[in-house]
Amino acid sequence: MSEDIYQRIFQVAERLELPVVILALLSLLVLIVDLGAFAVEIFQHLRRRFPRIEAAADEARSMLAEGNASGAGRLLRGQGWTPATSRALGRMGDQALSPDADAKLSKVLADFEFASQRRLGRTRLLVRSGPALGLMGTLIPLSPALAGLAQGDVTALTDNLQLAFSITVLGLLIGMVAFGLTLSRDRLYGQDFSDLEYVAAILTSQPLATRQSALEGPDDKAHMERGRVDQVTEQPSAGRSSHDPGVSSTVTP
Incomplete structure (x- = not known):
């Protein structure tokens, strides 16, 4: 009975070999796409200048004092250095004169933070899934490799060990690069959120x-x-x- 259970487990593990390899390659593809997107974000952040943001926020507050909310929104939207910051700044200017402006500006900041965390979620998943897939890709081919060793099949042993070590290296590479990418993006998005909080404070x-x-x-x-x-x-x-002259004064000697 136990032999049948062990055999079924071995069969399941062998059938997982190809899906694990495919998932590892897909993870590498997603990581490459994220690296390209991160390079674009770095280029966009080179346009960020805080003195310009500060001057635009003061000018937008003056326009809001005159009742020109649409003009303030257009002005702030043009000061964004990324599409996400442009949308957030434009919404802030458009809604700064509404009766519940504080709540709406807080909602804009919360939406921006949620979108940032969603973009970070992919690389955070790769940080954990990359090494996990590498470990699975290492252990699964070891069983046929040891069987080939026992049978004297050097070719099967070599092929399976090459696959195991290759998937291990690939999984570790995915996890390492994804970890660095997550840290860098977290710093960039934190700076963006700080700038948006400053603009919201100036407008209100x-x-x-x-x-x-x-x-x-x-x-x-x-x-x-x-x-x-x-x-x-x-x-x-x-x-x-x-x-x-009608007022008399008494002088006492």
Whole structure:
């Protein structure tokens, strides 16, 4: 009974050899595509200039103060250095004057972060799947290789060992390159998210004069207004009291 179970396990493992090899080659193909996309992202990030982003955010806030949300959106959209940042900046400018602007800008930032994590998910999967496929590709051919060794079939032994070691190297290469790619992309996307957070904070902040006016309550404003009125009314009365001939003064010797 146990021999039958072992034989079935061996048969399943042998049938997995070709799928494992195909999956390893597909993983390598996906990694090459991601490397090309990462090279494009590096080239796009060369256009990023924070002083330009800062100036555009200040100008967009001035346009929003005038009620020109569409103009602010077009301005910010043109300052994006990648398609994802351009879309996020444009949405921020378009929605900055809405009644629930804080919630909508937070949603824009959350969507950007979710898209970044989705792009990172592929390479994070390759970091783990590459070595796993390499290990499977190593162990599966060992069984027929040992059988060939026992039977004196040197050709079968050589072919299976070559396949096992090749898949091992391929899986380790996929995992190593995918790990470096994940770290580099995580740093780039983190910088992008920080810039978008800065722009969102600038758009939702108030200018200094407006902020000081908002901090002054109605009681403070009324008190200041009464003080100015009292000063205006006291000056003429003080002048009349010092020059009016009808006012007598008593001099005590």
